[in-house]
Amino acid sequence: MPSPAHGDLPQVIAIASLYGEGKLSFVKRVRQELAADGETFYVHVGDEVMVTAQPMKGALPAEFTGRYLLLPEAACAALGAEAGDSVALVQCERGVALKGVTIEERPGGHAAALDVETSRHIARIVQTNPDPDTVLPYLREKVRDLALRYEITPYFRNRKTLAAWQARQILQARGAGDDRLHEALIGERLAQQEEDGSWTGDVVCTARQMRELAALGLTVDKAAIQRGVEWLIARPESDANPGMWFGSDELVAAQAQVLAQREAGHGGRFREIRTSEQRRVMGGDDLICAPCGPRLMWPNALVLRSLLRLDLEGNERVQRALQTMTLGHDWCECGYQHGLADWRRSEPLSDEELEAFESACLRQFRYGGMASSDALLEADLAHRSHQLRIGRHTTPHATEYSLHMPDHIQGCEFITTYALSEVQDERARRYACAHLWRFAGIQCADGTFPHERHGTGFTPTGILGLFARYDHPAATIVLMRALPWIVASQNPDGSWGEGEHADAATLAVLRVLRSLEPYLPELLIR
Numbered sequence: 001m002p003s004p005a006h007g008d009l010p011q012v013i014a015i016a017s018l019y020g021e022g023k024l025s026f027v028k029r030v031r032q033e034l035a036a037d038g039e040t041f042y043v044h045v046g047d048e049v050m051v052t053a054q055p056m057k058g059a060l061p062a063e064f065t066g067r068y069l070l071l072p073e074a075a076c077a078a079l080g081a082e083a084g085d086s087v088a089l090v091q092c093e094r095g096v097a098l099k100g101v102t103i104e105e106r107p108g109g110h111a112a113a114l115d116v117e118t119s120r121h122i123a124r125i126v127q128t129n130p131d132p133d134t135v136l137p138y139l140r141e142k143v144r145d146l147a148l149r150y151e152i153t154p155y156f157r158n159r160k161t162l163a164a165w166q167a168r169q170i171l172q173a174r175g176a177g178d179d180r181l182h183e184a185l186i187g188e189r190l191a192q193q194e195e196d197g198s199w200t201g202d203v204v205c206t207a208r209q210m211r212e213l214a215a216l217g218l219t220v221d222k223a224a225i226q227r228g229v230e231w232l233i234a235r236p237e238s239d240a241n242p243g244m245w246f247g248s249d250e251l252v253a254a255q256a257q258v259l260a261q262r263e264a265g266h267g268g269r270f271r272e273i274r275t276s277e278q279r280r281v282m283g284g285d286d287l288i289c290a291p292c293g294p295r296l297m298w299p300n301a302l303v304l305r306s307l308l309r310l311d312l313e314g315n316e317r318v319q320r321a322l323q324t325m326t327l328g329h330d331w332c333e334c335g336y337q338h339g340l341a342d343w344r345r346s347e348p349l350s351d352e353e354l355e356a357f358e359s360a361c362l363r364q365f366r367y368g369g370m371a372s373s374d375a376l377l378e379a380d381l382a383h384r385s386h387q388l389r390i391g392r393h394t395t396p397h398a399t400e401y402s403l404h405m406p407d408h409i410q411g412c413e414f415i416t417t418y419a420l421s422e423v424q425d426e427r428a429r430r431y432a433c434a435h436l437w438r439f440a441g442i443q444c445a446d447g448t449f450p451h452e453r454h455g456t457g458f459t460p461t462g463i464l465g466l467f468a469r470y471d472h473p474a475a476t477i478v479l480m481r482a483l484p485w486i487v488a489s490q491n492p493d494g495s496w497g498e499g500e501h502a503d504a505a506t507l508a509v510l511r512v513l514r515s516l517e518p519y520l521p522e523l524l525i526r
Helices: 028-033 073-079 132-143 162-171 178-191 203-215 223-233 249-263 275-282 297-309 316-325 351-366 373-378 411-422 426-442 460-468 473-488 499-515
Strands: 012-019 023-025 040-045 049-052 060-063 068-070 086-091 096-107 112-117 121-128 389-394 399-403
Touching: 012 028, 028 086, 040 073, 049 073, 060 068, 060 073, 073 096, 096 373, 121 373, 132 473, 162 178, 162 203, 162 499, 178 203, 203 223, 203 275, 203 297, 223 297, 275 297, 297 316, 297 411, 351 426, 411 426, 411 460, 426 460, 426 473, 460 473, 460 499, 473 499
Parallel strands: 096 121
Antiparallel strands: 012 023, 012 086, 023 068, 040 049, 040 060, 049 096, 086 096, 112 121, 112 399, 389 399
């Protein structure tokens, strides 16, 4: 039998349905676990009900029909299982143990899931996040005595970066040379603008420079900004992705070639993750570390972020892009890479559909990233919807196993939500805000977000920076939960992060703290 996936912890191989006449769905993953070649299995009823591929003393033969294992009546009786019940098939030393499964919900301070397992039964318990209306007072009381260990102002006092200049404005700690620095920062950026209005002919770089000039006070009526806007608006547009921006003009042509190949029946895939293209996207924000959709979704979001910052939501191309982004489709480059042709819909969400999406995201907050507690019926080796057990605690009558909760924040969704933080259209804003609940559901109990290969694509402070851009209950919950981590991770010099991006990381945290002032006025920001 293959060894358990987490050391010596037995894993739930599959959770199967029991049908009439003792028919138990017997999936391939279980047969592989038993290393079985034949169609006859054996069921032993003792302290545990166990299935083996080899006969053992006292075992009863159980026929396999190609899809179902026909359990003897004694086995069903021992499990107390009837048609319609769920049965867990669990790794054990001599075969596969059968255990009845029930799902329970319990309110708690943070979403979590565990198995309480006895010899013949597993109670899968999901501890839910509390109702948003009740969790905010609870969190406020929990963190009310927190204070920063070090002052922030001295860190920024003599620094000459844009982030430092912005931080001093927030801290009301302007230095004597800040007016000169302000002019120098503007001049430095304008000096790098090319004759065509772009910066280095690059979409992401141009979007960043324009966003930073906007932060320095330049508006769209300035000639340099107008030229930059005109260059961005003039970038090639794919008929397959109306309004959206690609990472380069060449990528628009590359997508068209892939689409032509697919139309001719030759297949092909536009989406790729190339290091060079990832680096280009990382240049769009100092806190981006691993963009997962560098060809389309991330460049598009970075451009939208800049144009919305410049109050250009009414621009025709921006409107087309927003229309494409709010059709109710998953914001993932995998889904957008070949355009809208394969989508089931091309119309905006109706009011009812938008409300349903908001409700679904709220449920994901309640259940820690799961759609509902019933998702625990797929937390097994066969489905991989969770990463299974990661800990164990034994009580006198049962063994408790903690279950790994969902940890995937889709990076393309995250950056698009970031981009739409300044959108004014009510429906687009509601659609973006709904995603905040899903992200909030995945936050860990210690206030951080899970580490994963294809996560948000942002550093920890960059993740929090998104929520600081929204005045929304989900954002407030996330940021309050993150406060203990923020306090604990501050550097002795008053900063956060490290290296050349520490200024950007510290500015992000400063904005988080400032956004919480209405809820925690006693929190010390210096």
